[in-house]
Amino acid sequence: MTPSARLSGAIDLLCAIQNAPRRPADATANTFFRERRYIGGGDRRTISNLVWDVLRGWRRLHWHLQNTKGDISPRILCAASMVLSGNSMEHVRQLFSGERYAQSPLTSREDIALKTLEGKELSQQKQPIAVRLEYPDWIESLLKETFGSKMPDEMEAMLGLPTLDLRANLLKVTREEALNALKRESLHATATQLSPWGIRLEGRQPVTAAQAFKDGLVEIQDEGSQLVVAAADAHPDQRIVDYCAGAGGKTLALAMAMNNKGHIVACDVHEKRLEGAVKRLRRAGVHNVERHLITVGDKWVKRRAKSFDRVLVDAPCSGTGTWRRNPDARLRLTPQDIEELVQKQAEILDRAASLVKPGGRMIYATCSLLTRENDEQISAFLKRNDNFVLLPADEMPELLPKILREKSSFSLTPLRNGTDGFFACVLKRKE
Template identity: 65%
Template sequence: MTPSARFAASIDLLTAMEAAPRKPADAVANSFFRERRYIGGGDRRAVSGLVWDIMRAWRRLGWHLEQQKAVLSPRLLAASSLIFKGVSTQEIAALFAEGRFAPGALTRPEQDIIKFLEGKTLLDENMPQAVKLELPDWLLPKLEETFGDALEEELAALSEPATLDLRVNMLRTTRAEAQKALAREGLHAAATPLSPWGLRLNGRQPVTSTSPFKEGIVEIQDEGSQLVAAILGATPQTRVLDYCAGAGGKTLAIAMMMENKGHIAACDVSEKRLEGAVKRLRRAGVHNVEQHLLQAGDKWAKRRSGSFDRVLVDAPCSGTGTWRRNPDARLRTTQQDLDELLVKQAEILDRAASLVKPGGKLVYATCSILNAENTHQVEAFLARRPEFKLVASDSPALPESMKGVKMFSLTPKQNGTDGFFAAMLERTAETVTA
């Protein structure tokens, strides 16, 4: 594709996202590219890269355009994004070419706005704090509670593009051998500093088209997510429940820890997500997993009450810890969304608690950085359920710096991972309240 055609595709993708404001941007992008299979891998990465850069600066770009009383359009957002990257007005005008696969020439009002922005910086001292930090106004005080004086540094790290982390499938190979296999395909990965199974690549890389991925040697999984699986401390002798298994990312890591032995029950309320995990399980060579679709009136959980050594609750959450990968989620999440999630998280925790055997462990985890979903949720659970207590993990898979932790909070700034929270709770009483 020509530079102008790539630019036009970026504007078209932004337009598609604007037409589906409640749909995650990555889902819109997947549909967009499926319908345009003529766009090759390199062009897809270039188009996505520009669009994701715009989403990371959405409020700041919008603020600048509002100063000119401009209508917030995909064309102006794309053009202003380039201006703040130092691209000249002449170069931008050349991208707005005429033609079938081009965006069409800039109008006179568009030219005037771009000219006005030339020489300005994206961050302006007159911006409100929430705009500077790319947050909805209602969320600012909640993140101030989480980070205090470190707020700006933490949010800046959450605005940076994410690394591409892989988990090596130790059922098939070693980390060193997986590195060599990736290198043979031109992907040079470094060992992650915290997870003993992790490898890290910079930027967007075509991992899914490589032999190591197709052969189940590596899976795409953030290092923080790997550590959530690690704190569980599952062994070949344990009976494990992954209560919110989704597409099976942590299920796969747990099966690997268990050396494909013991028994894992992977549950979810979404049949589609569970079906998506089947291919991943087969590719990884995992065969100690039973899948179950949770439904209203289901007797499955009642029959298995108090029977699991380890239960993982990777709870549905705001996803604030994944903003590096999903910058659109910053502005899609509402206060009502959070309020509903807090109720759902508490309900799920209580249901999952009944499945833990006496002496068994329950791990509550989120990919959130909000205290309301993390420490406050654990404190409320412990107040409701006195038969549980916070305990230290004895998992050998945790790095030395995390050995003996009862709970952890990870962030891109502090740990180089997505934002994750996990807490380990032990059931000490024989009776679990309903």
């Protein structure tokens, strides 16, 4: 594709994302490219990069364009992002040539608005802090509850590009062997600092096209997510429930930790997500997993009360810890969402807790930065359930690095740990 055609593709994709405001942008993008299989891998990456640059800079771009007459369209947002990234107006005008596959020429209104941006940077100190750090105004007090005076630094780190982390599948290879397999395919990677299974790739590399991925030697999984699994301390002789399994990322890691022995039940309320796990399980060589769809009126939980050694609850949450990866989530989140999620998390915790056998453990995790969804949720649970206690620090799994074993819970952020934002807490049912 020509540069002009790529720009047109980016504008079309951004339009599609705007037309589905409650749908995650990555899901819209997957559909967009699936319907346009003629777009090659390199072109897809270029188109996606421009669109995600716009999403990451959404509030700042609108601030720069606030005096523009008329609508702030995907056309002008993409163009503004390019200008504020250092592209000249002459180059941008050439991309809007009106020729085949190119966008129509810039209107005088668009040209004037973009011309004022030349030589400027996306971030400006005079921008309101919520604009400069790309978070909704209403969430500032909740972020300050979590981070206090460090909030600006933490949110600044959230503006960075996410890492591309993999987990070596120890059912098939050691981490060193996985690193060598990636190296043979010219994929530059290093071992992660915190997860004992983690691998980090530099920049955006086509890992899913690599034979090491196709053969199930590695799985895509953020290092923070791997550490949540490490907190479960899974063993081969155990029975484990992954209560909110989704497409099975943590289920796969649990199976690996159990050496494909014992028994795992992957539960979820979404049938398509559970179906999506099948291919991943097969590729990884996992065969100790049973899938269970939770439905309204389901008696499964009641019938299996107090029968599992571990119950992992990766609860639905605000996803604020994944804003580097999913910048569009900042735009969708509302105060009402938080209220509904906190209630849902409490209900899920109470149901899942009934599955834990005496002496067993429940691991509660979110990819949220908010205290309301994390520490406060745990405190409320313990008040409702006096048969559970926080796991003593000296019983925290040795798989975790020492800095994460100082108490029964840990929080991860891009600034402090170089991972997505995660929270995990280990609870123990009294004997």
